[in-house]
Structures are given as C-alpha cells and as structure tokens.
C-alpha cells in the first residue's frame with residue numbers, strides 16, 4: 001500500500017497534523033507527505049490512497065482572499081505567527097477544482113477552531129465531498145484537528161492525528 005498525504009497550511013498547524021498522520025500511517029504502509037503545490041500526477045498514479053487536509057477558512061476551504069487575510073494576520077508581530085513557505089501558492093480548493101486523477105481510496109481532514117462544529121464549519125466536509133465526486137472510495141469519516149484561539153495546535157492533537165493515521169492505514173488493509 002502506498003499512501004500520499006496532501007496538505008495546505010498557512011501557519012503550519014495543518015502541516016504538523018499531516019506529518020503526525022503520516023507517522024501513524026507509516027506503521028502499516030509506505031507514506032509521503034506533500035504540500036498541495038508539490039503534488040504531481042505521477043505521485044497520485046503511484047499511490048493507492050490519498051489523504052487530503054486543509055485549514056478551515058470561513059467555514060470551508062480557503063480562497064485567495066482568506067489566504068491574503070491569513071498573511072495579513074501573520075504580519076502582525078503580536079500574533080507570533082509564521083507563514084509557511086508555500087502559503088503563497090494554490091490551496092486545496094484550487095487543486096481539487098483541476099479534477100486531479102486521484103487514487104482509489106481517500107480520507108479527508110482539516111484543522112479548525114475549538115468551538116462547536118456548527119459555528120466553525122469544517123474544510124474536511126468539502127474535501128470529502130469533492131474527493132467522493134471524483135470517484136474516490138472513503139476509508140474513514142472526515143476528521144477535524146483543533147487549534148486554540150491563538151492559532152496553536154492543541155496539545156493532544158498531534159497524538160490524535162498519529163492515531164487517526166494509523167486507523168486509516170488499518171482501513172486500507
């Protein structure tokens with residue numbers, strides 16, 4: 001089994017979750033982690049499973065204006081946020097709109113604020129819907145990982161992401 005984890009991230013939290021998920025997957029399968037700007041058709045064609053994650057912006061997947069707003073926030077020193085190197089590129093919304101040929105199986109995740117889901121929305125719901133419409137088979141329900149009000153990943157989310165990755169890997173076997 002080959003698994004590719006594709007992520008988008010402005011402040012680094014979704015990347016950290018993607019890396020923790022990959023650690024969990026690695027117990028059972030070969031895994032690579034890629035920023036959405038680095039995905040190639042060849043990489044997808046060589047994988048059995050794609051796991052896709054993104055930050056929740058305005059209740060769903062980011063768009064260019066919400067990413068610009070994130071960059072503005074990161075420029076405010078008191079927030080102590082660092083923009084990811086590839087945050088200026090495309091996001092998962094634009095990548096999925098290009099209708100990539102995806103592997104047979106998929107799973108979706110997001111990061112979002114730690115408030116009731118009805119208030120936060122969840123980018124993973126949108127990712128899940130699109131991957132399904134592209135013909136993918138869902139391995140596990142979409143999952144959210146939580147950041148606090150300062151945009152820092154909550155302390156137990158990394159091990160939870162690791163365990164979720166392991167569960168995805170088990171579902172593939």
Ligand SMILES: Cc1cc2nc3c(=O)[nH]c(=O)nc-3n(C[C@H](O)[C@H](O)[C@H](O)COP(=O)(O)O)c2cc1C
Nearest residue numbers: 009010011012013014055057058059111112113120
């Ligand atoms: C412009 C903008 C809009 C956001 N909108 C939401 C939202 O609607 N719901 C939510 O839960 N979090 C929202 N957030 C918080 C993000 O989900 C959070 O910054 C993200 O999970 C951090 O991931 P990253 O470090 O990978 O960018 C928003 C953040 C930004 C910058």
